[in-house]
Amino acid sequence: MATRAETEHESCSGIPIVDLLPFESGSAREVTECANRLFNAFKTVGFAYVKNHGVPQDQVDEAFRWLALLTPETLQSRKFFDLPDHVKNKVPHPPEGWYHRGYSGVGLEKATQMVFDPQDIAEKRKVPDCKESYEIGSEESKRMPNIWLPEDDIPGFRAFFNRFYKTCYGVEVKILRAIALGMGLEETYFVRCHSIHNNQLRLLHYPPVKDALLRSGKIESIGAHSDFGTLTLLFQDSVGGLEVEDAENRGNFRPAVPIPGTMVVNIGDLLMRWSNDELKSTLHRVRTPPRIDDDDSDGDDSSEERMTLTRYSIPYFICADDNTMIDCLPGCSGPNRPKKYAPVNCNEYVDFRMNALYS
Template sequence: MMAPEQGEIPVVDFSVWSKGSNDDKKRLAQKLTEACRQVGFVYIVNHGVSNDALDEAFGWSERLFDLPEEKKMLAPHPPGHTVHRGYSWPGLEKVSQDIIKDGDEAKEVDNRKIADVKESYEIGSEESETQPNVWLPEDVLPGFREFTVQFYWKCFEAAKELLRALAIGVGLEDEDFFLRFHSGENNQLRLLHYPPVEAEKLSSNTVARMPAHSDWGTITMLFQDGCGGLQVEHPNKPGHFVDATPMKNAMVMNVGDLLMRWSNDFLKSTLHRVTLPPVENKRQIDGRLMTRPRYSIPYFVSPDPKAIIECLSVCTDEKRPVKYEPVVQDDYRRMRGRGQYAEAPAAPIAVS
């Protein structure tokens, strides 16, 4: 289950899920769940999203972020944290693990002192009423909208099988239990670009790529290029991070906060971050050591907005009392997102 060259993160081959026996599926579900229980992160190969689709998705991402700033700004992320869609320019988003409540402006200002040097484009379901998409004009990037909408639903097809496996793995008799809370309408496809940045600024914490944080939803499916820089907190050494070394066409799946709550902490929502890539992915430019650009595509799987998440009875007993009160997905999302986007949008920052 553990690939030595990948450090602490297990590798699970999901090919048996679609063609194996019920016993095969149970064994795979147990293997997946054990990885999520011990580490919270797992590499998944043969996950159901084709290599061709992934190559095309990364191609669209590169074309998108190669556009001039004024073109990308034709689909700006709406002000504030309520709607998480469209283009976020470098310096707009600040990822943090801190919970910032209304009226805590001082904490919010302090939280944003070190800027995140990345840009992203968020896409959701076209049917969502609470999170409407923000699109570029079609003539700016013809075909982009059509492809990403299709890719969004391809990712959800893979996600549904992971949710089924996790249901079996935690001990539920109904493998479709989690699917009753996930229509796919409240997920998020994110195209991420980390421009080249001076390595010394990253190592000295003058700027950040993406600070340590946990994800808010049920699970996250991540596809990354070969640059590296993603790190995961060691399961037995708090504060110590290990590299999530890229594996070509593999998915990195991790547990989100709401699945951890559902499972009463049986499954682990692990801190992770994006920082300096390995030495071979840095280069000298004008006498400065710069990182190479990095592209990644996370797909966040979240319950529907009005879904109520409460600890599963199969994950509670006298030795494991209920740790969390029931929570509504949309309430939790708003609480966690309060500090990520300021009400007054930040101006783009220089990235070199």
């Protein structure tokens, strides 16, 4: 049962809160009800807050502690985004956009929505995304091997995030099973073509920027976009800034405020195509909130020097296996509901979208 705070959050964001615990330990009726709640959230909004998801909170907390320290420490204690640039740049993101591994400095990647013409991409890149990131995949991937820093630079980092990656895969399996049941498919329908090998764990840092530049549109934290895999699991820090397009008022965005103990889960473009648009891949963006200092108590928020807060997040992007053909799912088309999309190879589609981000 949702708490009062959760109900208020749901009302503010329009994003349903789904408890996954009954799916694992409930009766047959409770399993079905849970699957239907999750399916309906993805059908109407494309997003859900999921609680009792299966990633222990202490593991989530540790993951964020690996990103940066909240207080100054010795050099030996530095975490990933605290490392000097010359250390992070030992593991640069490869020049090929599709090879999504390693470190990307501020401004290297530009999130766009269905923009593929080189001139249009160049125009979009005039408004940079002010974030830096590090990408991790399966250790067993032969197509995209991971690019790790030497162990001496950040001891224990590689071992922890390999464990965290596998923990997230366990949640992925549960959610894919629930979606399949909610759609009336065999429970393992999606799991069979989602091994652990084609997913991506991303560590993100949004450094402070001038709030006036962000509000004027001269820079962005990350612009409006949809994800293009199957699903995304997102862990947020307490800062906030994620905004999701209002399903009933296109062009307007509502805050998806952090709810302790939950992850945010959203549908990607591939699953929207797969379901013939029955499930929604919804636009979202990040607008990091401004810092409120003690001397701002007069309520004046017009300062040109006001900076945004530092924000961290950890998305886990889920994608079908390499050569999966994404074609309309059973029951999602018919005489009065024609297929909207031609079949597409999973890797070819994702590579096409990824290359646009790093053009």
